[in-house]
Amino acid sequence: MNRTLIYPIKENENALHIEQFLRRQGYSRQNLTDLKKMPESILVNGHWSRLNQRVYTGDTLVVRIQETTSSDKIPPVCLPLTILYEDEDIVVVNKPAGMPVHPSLNNYTNSLANALAWYYQEQHKPFIFRCTNRLDRDTSGITVIAKHMLSSNLLSSMTRHHTIIREYLAVVKGKVEPSQGSICAPIARKGTSLVERTVDFEHGEHAVTHYKTLAATQLREDNTHSLVWLKLETGRTHQIRVHMKYLGFPLIGDYLYNPDMEYIKRQALHSWRLSFPHPITGKNMCFTAPLPKDMAALFPDF
Numbered sequence: 446m447n448r449t450l451i452y453p454i455k456e457n458e459n460a461l462h463i464e465q466f467l468r469r470q471g472y473s474r475q476n477l478t479d480l481k482k483m484p485e486s487i488l489v490n491g492h493w494s495r496l497n498q499r500v501y502t503g504d505t506l507v508v509r510i511q512e513t514t515s516s517d518k519i520p521p522v523c524l525p526l527t528i529l530y531e532d533e534d535i536v537v538v539n540k541p542a543g544m545p546v547h548p549s550l551n552n553y554t555n556s557l558a559n560a561l562a563w564y565y566q567e568q569h570k571p572f573i574f575r576c577t578n579r580l581d582r583d584t585s586g587i588t589v590i591a592k593h594m595l596s597s598n599l600l601s602s603m604t605r606h607h608t609i610i611r612e613y614l615a616v617v618k619g620k621v622e623p624s625q626g627s628i629c630a631p632i633a634r635k636g637t638s639l640v641e642r643t644v645d646f647e648h649g650e651h652a653v654t655h656y657k658t659l660a661a662t663q664l665r666e667d668n669t670h671s672l673v674w675l676k677l678e679t680g681r682t683h684q685i686r687v688h689m690k691y692l693g694f695p696l697i698g699d700y701l702y703n704p705d706m707e708y709i710k711r712q713a714l715h716s717w718r719l720s721f722p723h724p725i726t727g728k729n730m731c732f733t734a735p736l737p738k739d740m741a742a743l744f745p746d747f
Contacts, residue, residue, distance in 0.1 A: 480496075529734065539585075540585060614672065621671045654679075718732065718734075
């Protein structure tokens with residue numbers, strides 16, 4: 446992807462080295478190293494410049510990001526793709542359940558990365574897949590992908606500093622009591638498993654999930670399910686799935702933590718809303734994706 450960014454130099458930025466200025470804009474050291482390898486990537490007032498040169502009030506600094514290669518291990522595949530938003534810096538996608546985010550040994554050609562590789566190949570644009578909020582294969586909903594190295598770095602920084610607000614909807618077994626609250630329980634690997642996680646107060650990493658019950662339905666006389674809104678304060682692997690099981694109300698359809706497939710064939714978890722400042726413009730962005738049909742069918746009046 447090619448991206449041109451223009452920075453007018455203000456009074457409080459007078460006499461900064463270009464490297465200093467760009468670091469203040471959020472460029473990482475790796476970003477700057479990559480820029481050095483790109484032809485005429487930095488110009489001041491129309492003239493090619495080096496990172497150790499200074500800029501002065503009234504100057505115009507132009508950065509040209511020129512990425513000419515694509516992810517070589519992601520074959521382009523024509524797959525359904527629901528794009529909620531796209532500009533020069535990011536693309537926001539509503540991922541269906543059953544689609545992995547990345548290719549893997551048994552899912553080499555059916556991932557979101559494959560679909561986007563095809564989408565940009567059709568436009569004759571190189572594309573390196575950089576997903577910010579990774580979702581499990583069977584979790585549906587919103588994810589944001591960076592379109593170049595700078596937006597990727599800035600979105601990753603937002604993730605580390607909890608600037609990206611991630612809200613989910615889940616269907617859980619039982620009537621949740623208390624109906625709202627916060628789960629503060631550290632999470633670690635379970636035994637020697639490479640996949641399964643568990644609450645572990647001795648060895649686990651800090652994890653916090655906020656929740657609120659939105660609706661409850663009695664599908665049978667002895668079988669109540671609840672629709673729960675959840676907001677992640679941290680982003681541990683399987684955090685919602687593990688925390689809700691720990692609370693005593695596991696997600697239905699969860700093959701790993703509660704293999705109850707009577708009403709749904711995958712974990713009933715949906716990335717419903719994603720909010721964050723745009724990595725380049727700073728504008729507040731907010732995206733929502735409606736509850737998918739398999740989850741909505743359990744709460745027809747919601």
